[in-house]
Amino acid sequence: MELIRTENLSVKRGGREVLKNVNFFLQEREKVFIIGPNGSGKTTFAETLMGFVEFEGGIFFKGKRMEGEEDFYSLRTKVGYVFQNPDDQLFSPTVEEELAFAPMNLGYSRGKVKTLVESALEKFGIRHLRDTPIYKLSGGQKRLVSIAAVMTMNPEGLILDEPTNGLDEENFLMLVDFLRSVEKAVIVITHDKNLIDALDWKKYYLKDGYLTFVK
Amino acid sequence: MNYFEALGKESFLYRLDARVKLVVLLLFAWKIALSSSFGEVLGFAPFAVALLFCLRGDMGQIFRILFAADAFLVFLVISAFIYGNISLGLLLFLKSNEILIISIALLMTSEPFQIFRAFRDFKLPAKLVQLFFLTYRYIYTIYEEYRLMMKSAYCRGFKPKTSLNTYRTYAYILANLLVKSYFRADRIYKAMLCRGFKGEFLVYRESKMKREDYAFAAVSFLVFTMVELWSLSGQKIFL
Known part of the structure; x- marks a missing residue:
């Protein structure tokens, strides 16, 4: 069943057409890579899907056309977006508050928020960082927390922008394991050949504004 | 310190x-x-x-x-x-x-966060509390960026002196910090929207x-x- 679809999606930035008539389709629980050279518009594509960039054409979530802020608000609570730089994403004072931010905003009960937070701390092996201020985390720890913070929303889909940046081997393997086992639709934007080789997923190549299916 | x-x-x-x-x-x-x-x-x-x-x-x-x-x-x-x-x-x-x-x-x-939480409990305007909190949260990050840029300058032979070049270098660094902070603020806001933010900072662990x-x-x-x-x-x- 369809989760996200774009129809002739075009984006102009600074007078330049960054995305040109992009037609993209992602099914529920489907996992894909979006690869491409620097500055090819991969992050712009992800931000457009999340409703942060003006576009022409259509974006559909579960068959419904996204037309205004309300639609995108709903989409954002169902598709988790992990930013390229964790410092742009993590703003709470401690790891625990960071993980609780989304479920609290979604109006979940305290009990459910606690369950989600505990489960994320456990799953990502960051229980020992619970009370640690965000600015004290290392780059790799910030990356894990940023993914865990999105997972506490229990989204149906995930978009991860360069998720292996700053990860050491142990955390890289943990991420690969997580991506393999997660039962959600996933879009990974990456340059990392090791990650692409580790996961045998469909690949889309973005260059000069055109998105093409590779495998 | x-x-x-x-x-x-x-x-x-x-x-x-x-x-x-x-x-x-x-x-x-x-x-x-x-x-x-x-x-x-x-x-x-x-x-x-x-x-x-x-x-x-x-x-x-x-x-x-x-x-x-x-x-x-x-x-x-x-x-x-x-x-x-x-x-x-x-x-x-x-x-x-x-x-x-x-x-x-x-x-x-x-801890600064406890103080901000106390401000919120004393019913100070939510926007003011958020402003305090985000300033505190990011001042360290901005400071780290400043240090990185200074290191980068030192690595390329920069020596602060009373000269036009020094003033210009500091001006570039300051301008860069301002521009970076602006873009970062924009991205943080997006990150908050991505996780259901509706204008109110909710706190998980109440005191x-x-x-x-x-x-x-x-x-x-x-x-x-x-x-x-x-x-x-x-x-x-x-x-």
Whole structure:
């Protein structure tokens, strides 16, 4: 069943057409890579899907056309977006508050928020960082927390922008394991050949504004 | 010195609820600041000194903070002396130091987030609290970026001098910091929207008042009332 679809999606930035008539389709629980050279518009594509960039054409979530802020608000609570730089994403004072931010905003009960937070701390092996201020985390720890913070929303889909940046081997393997086992639709934007080789997923190549299916 | 961490983590002051500490601080600071009597101001001094001892922190660090503030206050005393009112200068010096000591003991023993949470509990405007909080959260990141840029400059032969090149370099770094901060703020807002933010910062771990919070509040109010009663009855303490 369809989760996200774009129809002739075009984006102009600074007078330049960054995305040109992009037609993209992602099914529920489907996992894909979006690869491409620097500055090819991969992050712009992800931000457009999340409703942060003006576009022409259509974006559909579960068959419904996204037309205004309300639609995108709903989409954002169902598709988790992990930013390229964790410092742009993590703003709470401690790891625990960071993980609780989304479920609290979604109006979940305290009990459910606690369950989600505990489960994320456990799953990502960051229980020992619970009370640690965000600015004290290392780059790799910030990356894990940023993914865990999105997972506490229990989204149906995930978009991860360069998720292996700053990860050491142990955390890289943990991420690969997580991506393999997660039962959600996933879009990974990456340059990392090791990650692409580790996961045998469909690949889309973005260059000069055109998105093409590779495998 | 790390300005981003609370002082005296071993002391009971650190464990106290930030709301109690804020109320006590405001009460004492308000009274000391408005007082024009040496006796009354000195009456509060044992309380300030007792807090300093309870802090059990790095005294060198505390005195460095006091010294930095006093470096300015000394000029005030000198000015007062020049204009023939030395007692006013000394009173201001004493009042400022007392307020500063109480602030260090009560404010700097709280994690900044606890203080922001207390502001929120005191019904300060939500936007103001968020502003405080985000400033605190990102000032370290911006500082780190500044340090990185400075390192990058040093790695390429930069030596600060009194020269146009130095001013230009600092201007570039400052401009870069401003632009980066602007873009970062935009991305953070997007990140918040991505996780259901609707304009209100919700807090997961709420603070609860404990027995020692009530005890500290009671002792503080007792000291405050005693000094006030003494002062009102016209008796002078020490002087």
